[in-house]
Amino acid sequence: xxxxxxxxxxxxxxxxxxxxxxxxxxxxxxxxxxxxxxxxxxxxxxxxxxxxxxxxxxxxxxxxxxxxxxxxxxxxxxxxxxxxxxxxxxxxxxxxxxxxxxxxxxxxxxxxxxxxxxxxxxxxxxxxxxxxxxxxxxxxxxxxxxxxxxxxxxxxxxxxxxxxxxxxxxxxxxxxxxxxxxxxxxxxxxxxxxxxxxxxxxxxxxxxxxxxxxxxxxxxxxx
Amino acid sequence: xxxxxxxxxxxxxxxxxxxxxxxxxxxxxxxxxxxxxxxxxxxxxxxxxxxxxxxxxxxxxxxxxxxxxxxxxxxxxxxxxxxxxxxxxxxxxxxxxxxxxxxxxxxxxxxxxxxxxxxxxxxxxxxxxxxxxxxxxxxxxxxxxxxxxxxxxxxxxxxxxxxxxxxxxxxxxxxxxxxxxxxxxxxxxxxxxxxxxxx
Numbered sequence: 001x002x003x004x005x006x007x008x009x010x011x012x013x014x015x016x017x018x019x020x021x022x023x024x025x026x027x028x029x030x031x032x033x034x035x036x037x038x039x040x041x042x043x044x045x046x047x048x049x050x051x052x053x054x055x056x057x058x059x060x061x062x063x064x065x066x067x068x069x070x071x072x073x074x075x076x077x078x079x080x081x082x083x084x085x086x087x088x089x090x091x092x093x094x095x096x097x098x099x100x101x102x103x104x105x106x107x108x109x110x111x112x113x114x115x116x117x118x119x120x121x122x123x124x125x126x127x128x129x130x131x132x133x134x135x136x137x138x139x140x141x142x143x144x145x146x147x148x149x150x151x152x153x154x155x156x157x158x159x160x161x162x163x164x165x166x167x168x169x170x171x172x173x174x175x176x177x178x179x180x181x182x183x184x185x186x187x188x189x190x191x192x193x194x195x196x197x198x199x200x201x202x203x204x205x206x207x208x209x210x211x212x213x214x215x216x217x218x219x220x221x222x223x
Numbered sequence: 224x225x226x227x228x229x230x231x232x233x234x235x236x237x238x239x240x241x242x243x244x245x246x247x248x249x250x251x252x253x254x255x256x257x258x259x260x261x262x263x264x265x266x267x268x269x270x271x272x273x274x275x276x277x278x279x280x281x282x283x284x285x286x287x288x289x290x291x292x293x294x295x296x297x298x299x300x301x302x303x304x305x306x307x308x309x310x311x312x313x314x315x316x317x318x319x320x321x322x323x324x325x326x327x328x329x330x331x332x333x334x335x336x337x338x339x340x341x342x343x344x345x346x347x348x349x350x351x352x353x354x355x356x357x358x359x360x361x362x363x364x365x366x367x368x369x370x371x372x373x374x375x376x377x378x379x380x381x382x383x384x385x386x387x388x389x390x391x392x393x394x395x396x397x398x399x400x401x402x403x404x405x406x407x408x409x410x411x412x413x414x415x416x417x418x419x420x421x422x
Contacts, residue, residue, distance in 0.1 A: 034348075064238075068231045072238050079242040086249050090256035093264075155348065185349050 003127035012134025018111045019142035019197075020204040025111040029143060030193030032102055035155070037162045039147025041099045043140025047133065048084055050112045053077045054132030057120040064121070073116040074107075081106045094164050111139060146196050152177050154187030269300055269312055272329030272338035277309045278302035289313075289414050297410070299418050308419040310337050311411070317403030320395040321345035324354070328407040332419050335369045339404055351396030361388065361397070370408045378405040 016022060019029050025046070032042040053076050057064070064072050085103045088096045096103075106112070115135050120128040152158055156178030163171040186192050266283050273282055282300040289299050302310040312329040324344040329337035339362055346352045353359040364387075370378070379385025380398050389397045411418070 060238075063234065065231050065234050068235045071235060075238055075242055079246055082246055083249055086253040086257070089260065090253035093260040097264075183349070185347075188348055 003123065003130075005127070005130055008127060008130050009134040009137075012131065012136075012138040013141065014138070017138040017142060017204070018114075018135050019139060020201060022111070022114065023201075024114050025109040025139060026197070028102060028105055028109055029146065030190070030197055031105075032099075033143055033147040033150055033193060033196070034188045035151040035157075035161070036144050036148035036159045037165050038098065039143035039145075040140060040162075041095065041165050042102055043136070043143040045084055045088075045099060045103055046106055046109065046111070046139055047136025049077065049080045049106050050115060050136040050139075051129055051132035052083075053080045053112055054115055054120040055125060055129040056080070057116045058123060058125045058128030061121055069117075069121060070113075073113055073121075077112045077116065078107050098161070098164060111135065142200065146193075146200055149199075150187045150192050150196050154183045154185060154189075154192060156180065156183040268327050268340060268342050269329075271340050272312050272327050273300075273302045273310050274337060277331070277337075278304050280304075282312065287418070289417055291410055292413070301418070303421070306421060308332055308421060311418050312337075313407070313410075314342070315403045315407045317399040319344055319346050319399045320351050320393065321347060324396070324399055324403070326400065326403055326407070328404060330408070330411050333369070334408070334411055334415070335367060336365050336404075336408075338363075339365045339400075341400070346396050347393065350390060350393040353390050353393070354396060354400055361390070362400070365404060370405075370412060378408075 012018070014020075018024050019026075028042050028046070033039040053073075056076050057073060060076075081104065084106075085100075088103065089100065112132075115131060119131045123131070148158055151160065156176065158175040158177055159170075159173045162173050163169075187196065262283060269282055280301075280303045282302045285301045285303060286298050287301065288296045291297050297313050300312045301308050302312070310329055310331045312327060315326040315328055317324040317326055322345045324346065325342045327340050327342050329339070331337050340356070341354045341362065344352070344354065346354065354362050356362055373386040377384075377386040378401060380387050380389040380394060380401055382389050382394055383398065385401070387397060387401050
C-alpha cells in the first residue's frame with residue numbers, strides 16, 4: 001500500500017487548507033499576520049512543530065491506547081513546541097525576539113492536534129510526516145498572504161524586517177509599496193485580522209465556485 | 224493485556240516520563256546560551272542609557288537591589304569610574320494604551336537623565352509607537368533633563384499643562400511614559416545615597 005503523496009500535498013496546500021477550509025488555528029492566523037514576515041515566521045514555526053509531532057505520533061501510534069490518545073497527542077505537541085521555543089531562544093535569538101511571544105501559542109492551535117487525530121494516528125510514519133509538512137506549508141502560505149495584504153494596506157510595506165527572519169541576503173525582498181504614513185491603520189490592528197481572514201475565506205470560496213467545485217462546509221468535523 | 228485502566232495510566236505515565244526527560248535534556252543544553260543571550264540583550268539596552276565613556280566597569284554585573292516605596296526590589300545597574308558611581312540605570316514600568324510599557328532609565332550621579340528607552344511595549348503602530356527611537360526622536364528629548372529642569376510640576380504632557388509634547392491622536396502613551404520617568408526620578412531622589420554609595 002503506497003500513500004498518495006500528491007493528494008497529501010494538494011490537500012494541505014489548497015483543497016483542505018488548515019486555515020481556509022478546516023478553519024483551524026484562527027488565533028495565530030489573526031494575531032500574527034500584522035506583516036508578511038510575521039505570518040511567514042509563525043507559519044514556519046508551526047510547520048516544524050506539525051511535521052515533527054506528526055512523525056513522532058505516527059511512529060509511536062502502536063503504543064498509544066485509544067483512551068489516552070488525546071492527552072498523549074497534546075503532550076507530544078507541547079513537548080515539540082517547548083523544544084522549538086528553547087532552541088530558537090538559544091540559537092536564533094533575533095527571530096525569537098520577534099516571534100517568541102507567539103511560539104507557546106502553537107500548543108493551543110487546533111491544527112496540529114487535528115492532524116494528529118485525523119491523520120498521524122492512523123497512517124505510517126512517512127505519509128504522516130508529509131501530511132504535517134503539507135499542512136504546515138499550507139498554513140504558512142495562508143498566513144503569509146494574509147500578512148502581506150494587511151501589511152501593504154496597513155503600513156505600505158511588504159516583508160519589512162524579512163532579513164531579521166531569513167538572513168541578511170533577503171534584504172532585497174523588503175519593499176516599500178506606499179509612501180510612509182499613508183497606510184490604512186485598521187488593517188494592522190486587531191479588527192483587520194478578522195476582516196482580512198474573512199476576505200481570504202470568501203476568496204477561496206469564490207475560486208472554488210469558479211472551478212465548479214461543490215461547496216462543502218468542512219469546518220473542524222468534516223476533515 | 225486486558226483493557227484495565229492501569230494500562231492506560233502506565234502508557235500515559237511512560238510518555239510523560241519520556242518527553243519530560245527529553246525536555247530536561249534540551250533545557251540542560253540550551254540553558255547557558257539562553258542566559259548569554261539575555262545578558263547581551265541587557266548589555267545592548269544599557270549601552271543606550273549609560274554612555275560607555277563614563278564608566279570602566281560592567282554595569283550588568285555591578286548591580287544592587289534597592290527597595291522602592293511599594294517594597295518591591297528594583298535592580299539598579301551601576302556605572303563606575305575609578306571606583307566612584309557615575310551613573311545608575313534601572314527598569315521602570317509605565318501604563319500605556321496597549322498595556323504596560325517597560326522603560327529603562329539611566330541617571331547620572333547628579334540626577335540628570337543620561338537616556339531613556341522603551342524596551343518593550345504594545346502601543347498602537349503609527350500612533351503610540353512613536354516612543355520608539357526608530358520611529359521618532361521623541362524619547363531622546365529627555366536626555367539631559369532633571370527634576371527642576373523643567374520644574375517638577377511641568378513633568379506632564381502639554382495637554383495636562385506640562386512641558387512635553389504628546390502625539391497627534393495619542394496622549395495616553397506619552398502621558399504614561401512621562402509619568403513613569405517622573406516616578407523614576409523621584410525614586411532616584413529618594414534613594415540617591417543608597418545607590419551611589421560604594422561599599
